[in-house]
Amino acid sequence: MLSFQVLIDNKIGVLEKIAAIFSRNRINVKHLHVADSSIGSLSLLTFSADISALTAEKLRLQFMRIIEVNEITLLSHNKTVGK
Amino acid sequence: MPNKSAAPPEAALQTEPETCTGATAVMRCLLAEGATLIFGYPGGAIMPVYDALYDYQHQIKHILVRHEQGAIHAAEGYARATGKPGIVLATSGPGATNLVTGLADALMDSVPLVCIVGQVHSSLLGTDAFQEANVMSITRSVTKWNYQITCPDEIPGIMAKAFHIAREGKPGPVLIEITKDAQAGNLSGDFLYPGGKYNPVYPVSALAQDQLHAAAQLLQHAKQPLILAGNGVGLSGACTELLALAELLDVPVACTLHGLSSFPSDHRLYAGMLGMHGNYAPNMLTNQADLILAIGMRFDDRVTGNLSRYALKAKIIHIEIDPSEINKIVPATIALQGDARYILQALLPLLHQAKHTDWIASFHAYNETEYTTVRQKMLHNPSAQISMAEVIHRLSHLTDGKALMVADVGQHQMITALYYSFRTPGSYLTSGGLGTMGYALPAAMGAKLGRQDRDVIAVIGDGCFQMTLQELATIAQYDIPVRVIVLDNNYLGMVRQWQSLFFDNRYSSVSMVNPDFSAVAGAFGIASFRVTEREKLIPALEAMLTARGPFLLHIQVAREHDVFPMIPPGAAVDEIRLH
Numbered sequence: 085m086l087s088f089q090v091l092i093d094n095k096i097g098v099l100e101k102i103a104a105i106f107s108r109n110r111i112n113v114k115h116l117h118v119a120d121s122s123i124g125s126l127s128l129l130t131f132s133a134d135i136s137a138l139t140a141e142k143l144r145l146q147f148m149r150i151i152e153v154n155e156i157t158l159l160s161h162n163k164t165v166g167k
Numbered sequence: 168m169p170n171k172s173a174a175p176p177e178a179a180l181q182t183e184p185e186t187c188t189g190a191t192a193v194m195r196c197l198l199a200e201g202a203t204l205i206f207g208y209p210g211g212a213i214m215p216v217y218d219a220l221y222d223y224q225h226q227i228k229h230i231l232v233r234h235e236q237g238a239i240h241a242a243e244g245y246a247r248a249t250g251k252p253g254i255v256l257a258t259s260g261p262g263a264t265n266l267v268t269g270l271a272d273a274l275m276d277s278v279p280l281v282c283i284v285g286q287v288h289s290s291l292l293g294t295d296a297f298q299e300a301n302v303m304s305i306t307r308s309v310t311k312w313n314y315q316i317t318c319p320d321e322i323p324g325i326m327a328k329a330f331h332i333a334r335e336g337k338p339g340p341v342l343i344e345i346t347k348d349a350q351a352g353n354l355s356g357d358f359l360y361p362g363g364k365y366n367p368v369y370p371v372s373a374l375a376q377d378q379l380h381a382a383a384q385l386l387q388h389a390k391q392p393l394i395l396a397g398n399g400v401g402l403s404g405a406c407t408e409l410l411a412l413a414e415l416l417d418v419p420v421a422c423t424l425h426g427l428s429s430f431p432s433d434h435r436l437y438a439g440m441l442g443m444h445g446n447y448a449p450n451m452l453t454n455q456a457d458l459i460l461a462i463g464m465r466f467d468d469r470v471t472g473n474l475s476r477y478a479l480k481a482k483i484i485h486i487e488i489d490p491s492e493i494n495k496i497v498p499a500t501i502a503l504q505g506d507a508r509y510i511l512q513a514l515l516p517l518l519h520q521a522k523h524t525d526w527i528a529s530f531h532a533y534n535e536t537e538y539t540t541v542r543q544k545m546l547h548n549p550s551a552q553i554s555m556a557e558v559i560h561r562l563s564h565l566t567d568g569k570a571l572m573v574a575d576v577g578q579h580q581m582i583t584a585l586y587y588s589f590r591t592p593g594s595y596l597t598s599g600g601l602g603t604m605g606y607a608l609p610a611a612m613g614a615k616l617g618r619q620d621r622d623v624i625a626v627i628g629d630g631c632f633q634m635t636l637q638e639l640a641t642i643a644q645y646d647i648p649v650r651v652i653v654l655d656n657n658y659l660g661m662v663r664q665w666q667s668l669f670f671d672n673r674y675s676s677v678s679m680v681n682p683d684f685s686a687v688a689g690a691f692g693i694a695s696f697r698v699t700e701r702e703k704l705i706p707a708l709e710a711m712l713t714a715r716g717p718f719l720l721h722i723q724v725a726r727e728h729d730v731f732p733m734i735p736p737g738a739a740v741d742e743i744r745l746h
Binding site for chain 1: 307
């Protein structure tokens, strides 16, 4: 099980953009949590799924393409990637 | 009716604040972005914007297409030919859904587009109103960015952001949906356009000098280096730098489908096209190279073939603007993230002259094999039937390799790529990533409107042509002097070739009974000619090339020619077949 934290703009439709990446890659999410972050108008999205490290890296690259994504952290590896 | 406005006009100007509707704001944003041309199709939910366009028709020319797909492919052609974002206007519901294929195409091929679509009044959202579709959800996966505007005040900021995102970094399509009330309502304050204030989408950190020097070291000491030039070379305007680097280091340059024309095809270092229907030499020698310098390309599966047997001996230097493309398919030994031109300019002073005479000779040997086994037969074919290859070869000679070629998708696309000898950058537009049949006719129309100084020639198969041929009416209405060649083999040729090679000749739903396309063009008022015999080919091509207006040439070609070389699906690059 791997977990991600994604810092996103709190805007209509962003959750759908994230969800589209799950379904495109046939990933069944085990846990999903969205909350206000303490940073401006950003939200913190946390999710976990049964995926390999390779798939996690693929997901990270695809999340980077979403304009409203600001920062991605792979919790199990504790590796933060800004944009 | 009594005149109620007693005050003189000057007084009205002094007392009333400036009012600007959302629709007028859209026009002023387009002007601020320097737009002079848009492609579109009106309808209910975009009518306020079309009404505002009426006031700006002398500054912004609108091309009324015959189908929204025609508008978006025309905008793609315009964008790729000029380097400026293509602009599309369409209505809600079917107007917007008809854009989906073009959006996906532009996303795959990095084409900057700004599409503005209407939407029902915001109070009707989610009620299944007439021509309401959930366009935000539908287009989310096929755009670089999309956004729904429901308040007129958002328009200037969002439009500026849309143009910025479309152009910046790896370009792509943006869709902005504006509800009818946001178009018709007034801005609460003055119109102010915040152009240019947005941060880069993909910030490029200062080039790591150690990486740059390490890359230069690898390049300098490679024994068998190979450059792979992709779409990014043309997008960043790096053709001069690429030529300089290749000549300095004496390195062969192979192009991807979208890299074609970024390196002159008649140059001694030109190695040919990569990939499934590429040339023999660059595919065979990819696995012999000890260093690959990949510039602005993304290692598409059509380029790499079987990944586990790709670039077996090579270290990889990957120059790429989009960080999400780096290490996605092929791990880079050294990754240089940023604009190709900027990076090549930084690399050049670190390099000095090298020679790879034997290595280059090995390319020439493979070229010779391809020539005697494949090309000679296609070009000097004794049969009565004209081959696609000889049409493109003749055309290449007659235009001196300087035309802007727009190819559709299929056999004719690969034949144009293989047999046209490109001598000018930015000269091969096609649908590469998505492989959208029907792309070429509208794209050629847009390319010609953007580059009236260039000879724009569309090469289209009979299947593709019938997907968007309604745009002949647009071409005729605006008298757009594009040249259209329809290569007709009465087959979906590439599918037939696959059925022949991999499905035991079971030709399933690929044969086509076609109309006389020259008569079709004639009915649209477009000059045309039909060629069935070889003797008529050159005079017909010459007539087409000297025509003042649009011209269509319908050429009947051999029915069952296959395109070779070919890497069979699942095979490695060096398992490329010549027959």
